[in-house]
Amino acid sequence: MxxxxxxxxxxxxxxxxxxxxxxxxxxxxxxxxxxxxxxxxxxxxxxxxxxxxxxxxxxxxxxNRGIYNIFKTLTDYHLTCEFLEKVEALGYSREVFEQAKELINFDEKTSRQTGKYVLSDMDSAVYTYILSTQSRAANMQTYNQSREWGNQFVRLSKLLRIQEILEGVEMYNExxxxxxxxxxxxxxxxxxxxxxxxxxxxxxxxxxxxxxxxxxxxxxxxxxxxxxxxxxxxxxxxxxxxxxxxxxxxxxxxxxxxxxxxxxxxxxxxxxxxxxxxxxxxxxxxxxxxxxxxxx
CATH class of the missing domain: 3.40.50.150 (Vaccinia Virus protein VP39)
Structure with a gap:
């Protein structure tokens, strides 16, 4: 299967x-x-x-706002294309991972203090995706260097098929x-x-x-x-x-x-x-x- x-x-x-x-x-x-x-x-x-x-x-x-934004983005073809471009441009590296972690942490902290988010929905989706796919055991905290040489293009291209599956799904962040x-x-x-x-x-x-x-x-x-x-x-x-x-x-x-x-x-x-x-x-x-x- x-x-x-x-x-x-x-x-x-x-x-x-x-x-x-x-x-x-x-x-x-x-x-x-x-x-x-x-x-x-x-x-x-x-x-x-x-x-x-x-x-x-x-x-x-x-x-979780970031994970929700990933899937919300993938319900729309044009947003998915924009998402793929941004993730591919950032690439896979420790520097990118640490930047993503810093931005997500700051976004969550600001939300708790002010009730407002700093990152756009798209940036929230992009940086959360980076944290998930570039971390060890999906813990979103520890960088996984072993996957640096993996084929990120293949992984990203599969998201176009995912987009077709998610088309029409009703989304909630509750x-x-x-x-x-x-x-x-x-x-x-x-x-x-x-x-x-x-x-x-x-x-x-x-x-x-x-x-x-x-x-x-x-x-x-x-x-x-x-x-x-x-x-x-x-x-x-x-x-x-x-x-x-x-x-x-x-x-x-x-x-x-x-x-x-x-x-x-x-x-x-x-x-x-x-x-x-x-x-x-x-x-x-x-x-x-x-x-x-x-x-x-």
Whole structure:
């Protein structure tokens, strides 16, 4: 399966695309779903790899302004061309990376102090893209020198195909909990949620920087999910407590794969699960179980 990608993100689901997309397809067919929403958008791993034309209406949401601006830009052909020109002109180097980090940090600091941004939406997209693609393990903090000799032209040219896929996607730059409240009565909508991992399951509770979630926010998420009429797939690690409330309210927990932590220098492994509030066809569950049993 060819996997489409714009940027890597900490906790991204690159290795789980096939499993999760198969659950999305199954839900769409069984429940006549017409709208798909990725509300913790990040790198839009599932949205970019859905079968073409599968959903009449698609939604992408991302709270991080820079990442949102990347994907917002890629919904428009002319803006995409401008974006590609700017990124290609800047190139790949430590100097460019440090400049991007300084500008993004200044932009975020100014926003917190004044409520206004310094960078334009386009510059925000360009410098955030540089931080993501030129950093180690997509941490947007540490320069990755090993990729200096990679073919940046090939990577950038693939974004034109991404632009075609993202054409017509409805874009939001909101807290996902606000959108969950907005969409809670949409029974023909399927929502995929891939929030920052539970703090207790991570090596550092601030792994995602300013985008990290507290335990309290995860509990708020669970409370809202119990009441939603939309179909939901929630990705994450299991701390044995927080998401158990969903299972007690009829949700199904499904093991997907044992994964190496992308941010870990050591061979730290974690079990990836999804929680769903709908019935998954038995053959889909069996295919996922058999495939990952063989890999393990």
């Amino acid at each position: 060819s996997k489409m990608s714009v940027i890597a993100r900490m906790g991204g689901k690159h290795e789980l695309i096939q499993e999760i997309v198969s659950i999305i397809d199954d839900c769409k067919d069984n429940y006549c779903i017409n709208t798909y929403a990725e509300l913790c958008g990040g790198g839009a791993r599932m949205l970019l790899n859905l079968p073409e034309g599968e959903f009449r209406h698609r939604i992408y949401n991302e709270i 807290d996902c909990l606000l959108l969950l409240q907005k969409f809670k009565k949409e029974s023909k909508m399927l929502i995929y949620l891939d929030p920052p991992y539970l703090p207790s399951t991570m090596q550092s509770p601030k792994t995602y920087g300013e985008d990290s979630w507290t335990l309290e926010k995860h509990k708020k998420l669970v409370k809202q999910l119990i009441d939603t009429q939309a179909k939901v797939i929630l990705s994450g690690y299991d701390d044995g407590k927080t998401y158990t409330v969903l299972e007690q309210n009829g949700w199904t927990k499904l093991f997907l794969k044992r994964m190496k932590l992308r941010s870990s220098c050591q061979k730290t492994l974690k079990n990836e699960y999804v929680w769903v509030n709908f019935e998954i066809s038995s053959y889909v569950k069996e295919n996922i179980t058999i495939k990952n049993y063989e890999e393990w």
